[in-house]
Amino acid sequence: xxxxxxxxxxxxxxxxxxxxxxxxxxxxxxxxxxxxxxxxxxxxxxxxxxxxxxxxxxxxxxxxxxxxxxxxxxxxxxxxxxxxxxxxxxxxxxxxxxxxxxxxxxxxxxxxxxxxxxxxxxxxxxxxxxxxxxxxxxxxxxxxxxxxxxxxxxxxxxxxxxxxxxxxxxxxxxxxxxxxxxxxxx
Amino acid sequence: xxxxxxxxxxxxxxxxxxxxxxxxxxxxxxxxxxxxxxxxxxxxxxxxxxxxxxxxxxxxxxxxxxxxxxxxxxxxxxxxxxxxxxxxxxxxxxxxxxxxxxxxxxxxxxxxxxxxxxxxxxxxxxxxxxxxxxxxxxxxxxxxxxxxxxxxxxxxxxxxxxxxxxxxxxxxxxxxxxxxxxxxxxxxxxxxxxxxxxxxxxxxxxxxxxxxxxxxxxxxxxxxxxxxxxxxxxxxxxxxxxxxxxxxxxxxxxxxxxxxxxxxxxxxxxxxxxxxxxxxxxxxxxxxxxxxxxxxxxxxxxxxxxxxxxxxxxxxxxxxxxxxxxxxxxxxxxxxxxxxxxxxxxxx
Numbered sequence: 301x302x303x304x305x306x307x308x309x310x311x312x313x314x315x316x317x318x319x320x321x322x323x324x325x326x327x328x329x330x331x332x333x334x335x336x337x338x339x340x341x342x343x344x345x346x347x348x349x350x351x352x353x354x355x356x357x358x359x360x361x362x363x364x365x366x367x368x369x370x371x372x373x374x375x376x377x378x379x380x381x382x383x384x385x386x387x388x389x390x391x392x393x394x395x396x397x398x399x400x401x402x403x404x405x406x407x408x409x410x411x412x413x414x415x416x417x418x419x420x421x422x423x424x425x426x427x428x429x430x431x432x433x434x435x436x437x438x439x440x441x442x443x444x445x446x447x448x449x450x451x452x453x454x455x456x457x458x459x460x461x462x463x464x465x466x467x468x469x470x471x472x473x474x475x476x477x478x479x480x481x482x483x484x485x486x
Numbered sequence: 487x488x489x490x491x492x493x494x495x496x497x498x499x500x501x502x503x504x505x506x507x508x509x510x511x512x513x514x515x516x517x518x519x520x521x522x523x524x525x526x527x528x529x530x531x532x533x534x535x536x537x538x539x540x541x542x543x544x545x546x547x548x549x550x551x552x553x554x555x556x557x558x559x560x561x562x563x564x565x566x567x568x569x570x571x572x573x574x575x576x577x578x579x580x581x582x583x584x585x586x587x588x589x590x591x592x593x594x595x596x597x598x599x600x601x602x603x604x605x606x607x608x609x610x611x612x613x614x615x616x617x618x619x620x621x622x623x624x625x626x627x628x629x630x631x632x633x634x635x636x637x638x639x640x641x642x643x644x645x646x647x648x649x650x651x652x653x654x655x656x657x658x659x660x661x662x663x664x665x666x667x668x669x670x671x672x673x674x675x676x677x678x679x680x681x682x683x684x685x686x687x688x689x690x691x692x693x694x695x696x697x698x699x700x701x702x703x704x705x706x707x708x709x710x711x712x713x714x715x716x717x718x719x720x721x722x723x724x725x726x727x728x729x730x731x732x733x734x735x736x737x738x739x740x741x742x743x744x745x746x747x748x749x750x751x752x753x754x755x756x757x758x759x760x761x762x763x764x765x766x767x768x769x770x771x772x773x774x775x776x777x778x779x780x781x782x783x784x785x786x787x788x789x790x791x792x793x794x795x796x797x798x799x800x801x802x803x804x805x806x807x808x809x810x811x812x813x814x815x816x817x818x819x820x821x822x823x824x825x826x827x828x829x830x831x832x833x834x
Contacts, residue, residue, distance in 0.1 A: 328553065332552075336543070471494060484535070485528055485535070
């Protein structure tokens with residue numbers, strides 16, 4: 301179970317809809333890392349990811365009265381941040397950071413010290429680079445499925461695409477990664 | 487099912503996202519195709535590597551930023567956060583501020599004339615005897631082997647003083663008269679200290695109405711160096727006015743009382759037969775008793791010499807002074823001060 305699932309209790313949703321600031325703060329505290337993580341892996345820049353994650357929570361706050369609770373709060377937030385990132389990526393004027401794997405590495409492995417194996421570090425760097433180089437539509441599906449653990453149905457609902465599209469994008473994304481990571485795989 | 491069709495479903499097969507019919511078909515193909523099995527293993531490893539990636543963490547303060555955007559804090563909460571910063575933030579800030587204040591304080595203090603005077607090395611204007619005792623701890627009288635007139639001593643001071651001290655003196659004494667400019671800086675310091683201590687009028691002195699020239703003691707205690715010099719000049723004028731010349735003698739006490747209230751000082755009239763000889767004897771006496779001549783001027787047929795005498799040697803000084811001629815004193819010294827100022831009018 302993801303950490304946010306426990307927060308979907310009906311009374312919590314009621315407090316959120318009623319504009320309870322403490323309830324919303326609890327929501328942000330619970331989901332901040334996952335929302336930020338999706339944004340970071342999608343955008344590649346920590347500063348841009350923080351901006352996008354903040355914007356995602358602001359949008360969530362504005363949309364709370366319309367949230368009917370049919371999806372999990374976490375899925376709903378993933379949907380918001382994913383679409384936000386895709387929109388940003390689609391905009392031509394963004395400061396594109398397609399090669400932000402160094403930043404990703406720093407954030408992903410903050411405790412990476414001398415005990416971190418060089419081989420593992422190299423493999424993770426290659427993996428981050430491979431993720432960053434994925435096509436945006438495939439990348440978001442891979443992130444939501446393999447890094448965030450959403451089901452196919454949740455991904456389809458979050459991105460507003462067909463289940464078959466999720467399946468094919470995920471498969472192609474994984475195959476791309478496999479091709480780029482081949483030398484690290486057994 | 488072909489290899490290509492099978493491979494398109496391998497991801498979904500790994501995620502158990504195929505329906506029963508598709509799953510059977512894929513598994514049947516995999517059982518007889520080693521290439522597709524190898525492909526499946528590669529895919530499984532890739533997914534395993536992906537799942538082991540660590541999750542990034544939002545930056546510190548992210549929640550506060552979001553909440554601050556949505557619920558702007560009222561001014562008193564912002565003020566509270568400002569005042570009650572965590573120690574990890576506040577301590578380095580405060581330490582840095584203290585260092586900056588300390589550096590600024592030292593810099594400013596060193597730039598003030600008083601501090602320059604205090605830092606100036608003691609150079610004698612009129613050198614006392616080598617065995618003369620120290621007079622005042624804050625501004626000890628310097629010791630030098632041979633006595634010399636004040637003007638000569640001041641000239642030596644000008645040569646011997648550090649450039650900064652000379653510059654300061656040049657800058658600060660533009661408006662002063664030549665005899666004032668010759669007064670040694672350390673003596674000015676001592677005089678200032680003395681005048682601060684002696685701000686209160688002597689208890690034995692009768693109360694007189696204040697003249698316009700007289701000032702209240704309290705502001706004088708806070709006088710700066712310049713106002714201290716003004717006082718010095720005023721005191722010397724007092725000494726001139728107080729000097730017991732025969733025609734003016736009857737009027738002197740009342741004037742003196744008013745002036746003394748503002749600046750306590752002892753004045754004396756020394757009537758001698760040979761004035762030049764008396765001046766030489768006085769110079770010798772000054773050097774012998776560890777006193778200091780701070781000014782000298784002519785007033786008609788009289789010579790007025792301003793002297794600062796250490797309190798400890800004041801009685802001896804007066805006794806010796808009395809032996810030079812007929813001495814008449816006016817005023818009482820402040821026994822709490824380290825130095826006694828004395829204006830001696832020598833006339834024949």
